[in-house]
Amino acid sequence: MAPDVKEEQRVIVEPSDWELVRKCQTGDVGAFQELAAKYYQKVFMVILGILNHREDALEIAQETFYRAFRKIREFRGGSTFYTWLYRIAVNQCIDFQRRQRRAPAEVREAIDELLYERGEHGTDPYDALEGKEVMSRLLAALNDLTPDHKAVIVLRAVEGLSYKEISEILGCSEGTVMSRLHYARKKLQEKLAHFL
């Protein structure tokens, strides 16, 4: 189904996404499943990058899609579908972190747990990225960033989104995105100085 004539000018969703969105808006769960299959990995990557905790990331990613499903009738195609989806994901992450207010020690425990699992099983693909040390430092360095800084660097790394798209997702200016990215990269470079 083509978008309404009235909406035609402002609909910038990819045609295939738009088709699926329109079906979802009529309550078609199957269409939503297709959208989820298309975007779940990238959404999960963004959330994992911000939260640095696999179980929490999985929970929040599923919650993101559930909320998207519930709110999809409100989506009018004013932005790309994935921009809209990432906005929900980032907001979910920020809300979650506010609720959790994890102490640094707990974050450290989560990283250690993750590293322990990898060391024990010995099959973790992260080992290909120069082993535990790089992973540990990367996670620790990411944890030292604020959620806003994490969000910009992860959105850029995962999806290669333009500064304009990132600014739309985070509700800030492109200049802010550029400066946050510069700062976040500098911090990560400092932490990973010996590995880059």
Next chain:
Amino acid sequence: MTMDCESVRRTLGAWLDGEVSEKESREIRAHVEACPSCRAERSRLERLQFVLRAALEEGASKVTFESFWHGIERRISQGRVRHREFWDWLRPVILPRRLAWAIPVTVVCVLAVLFAEQFFFGLGWGPRSNVAAVESIDGHGFNLALLRESETKTTVIWLFEDEDEEEDEPAPEAASTDASL
């Protein structure tokens, strides 16, 4: 004008992201090709981007869509169950069969509210009329009439003569004053 290392490094990330103007891009490229230090910085930035993306990709690759979708589906079902439970709770209340007793009760309540004004004067929802507040006193040709209006707290006093009894008296006089006076 060629760019110095400091300004190149400030915009190196944006340049790699393709977010600088064409002119600036040419200048940065020329500088990076000629400067080993900035070339190394470029490599570090690219490596960082690669490591971060690869780490997140690998993290995500462990999650299968089936298990991921199962979690979403469960939430959708639970949401629907909650929705259904709400309607199950609401339906008995609004079912026409159960509503039979409610209709006369509602009618009685509405009538009671309407008639309450008559028994408890001044409740505020009954008809308002200033005529009901007019009082007059006959004083053998010199008559006095009062009109009290409660909403604006205005009292109007009329002093007038009875036309049958008076012939040469002046015209009626009117005075208006606030009730608080």
